Amino acid sequence: MRSNAELAYTKLREMAVNYELPPGSRVNEVWLSQRLGMSRVPIREALNRLVSEGLVRSSAGIGFIGRHVEAPEVCELYDIRADLEAGALHRAAVAGADTGGLAALEATTKRILKAPGRYAIRELIAEDEAFHMALANLAPNPEREVILRNVNARVRFVRRMNLETAVRRRQAFEEHHAILQALLKNDWTSAVNLLRSHLAVSAEKALGLTRAAQAVLASRSDA
Amino acid sequence: MRSNAELAYTKLREMAVNYELPPGSRVNEVWLSQRLGMSRVPIREALNRLVSEGLVRSSAGIGFIGRHVEAPEVCELYDIRADLEAGALHRAAVAGADTGGLAALEATTKRILKAPGRYAIRELIAEDEAFHMALANLAPNPEREVILRNVNARVRFVRRMNLETAVRRRQAFEEHHAILQALLKNDWTSAVNLLRSHLAVSAEKALGLTRAAQAVLASRSDA
């Protein structure tokens, strides 16, 4: 039986990732407490964890504050992501990691490329993140995985906007395919270079979407 | 006036960094509450934040547990550190960052190299961390800085053991000096390579010290 604090953490983390905690404003603890059917204490415990994860802000005397889409933050997180993912792939190359396990990933990528338009955005996001995590985990490092999962969560909103058009979907998964082709040929140098380029394009697109993301959130709070 | 939760966070974080919370055992909340002169609530709020920062463990029904020195974790954190720091320096190179501000760092490094034995270990640790952070911040990225500060805190204990001998001190700061020399000549390629080598050596030394660190902690708990 999970504790109330754990339940609160799961729910509030999901809300924070999706910008459902009021961006730039105080998070109303009493309202959340009624909404989640528990006292404020486990909610505050969960919010404290989310503060350390960069998913909620806090301010003395004010309490907890919903995070906002910030272009500099998106940029910084994509840079971190690029350095950790490319670094991991380079480490896998140096270690001569077995790439056989990527065949399943290649099959999935091909299946998506056949008809990118018929996939739910949330499935594509999941596949996108799984692809990148699988590559990084060719050089296993649980601590790096924790950081990447956090970075993924924090940029998921703009990343998903980046995959809303068929054009961008096709481009992204074709780039995945090219990376996988290189890896399956054990052409590590090409794979690392292709990954870096892919991440640079993704960062540029995501950054370009921060204004649109902010507009979406603004219209939500007007409603 | 800082809140009790903030005071608790500062104090408990310091204790966690120094392995003063019982490694592998339950953290006694009542004892801490008496010790810090406040109720358990702000202490639990602080401990929750430290859980998300990897400085404390938690287990359902058991509560909070002090972290241990783990060789795999040290290794993983050093890999992350290497990828982020080298990545940052590479970004600074690409951006043609101004290295003029490093002259002060070079002066400090030279001063330490004159008589490494006369410095308190805590000063050397601070200078070591400041050196690396200054290099990383040649390509400013506040989110990366947060991660690096956390990684530094988590490996500080073994890192400090690595600087307890004059031999290792001299070696480390000579490597700093070489990196700075390359940077002041705008030889970015050499600087990145020297930094990578330096970090690899540091990782190896730190990893070699995990057993000794574990022994130190074991003898503490026997006392």
Place this chain on the structure above:
DNA sequence: TGTATGCATACTGTATACAGTTCAACTGTA
């Protein structure tokens, strides 16, 4: 009409209480 002030309400931070759980110490038995 705009701004300042006062007040009431809502909210935060945290102390305390309590039900349920964990664990160390003890006892009985093989």
Place this chain on the structure above:
DNA sequence: TACAGTTGAACTGTATACAGTATGCATACA
């Protein structure tokens, strides 16, 4: 002597209460 079961103290998770603070709103004044 070792081990399983029991017991009770200590501990955790969290609900509730409350003092202090933030904020929104109403009123007064320039």
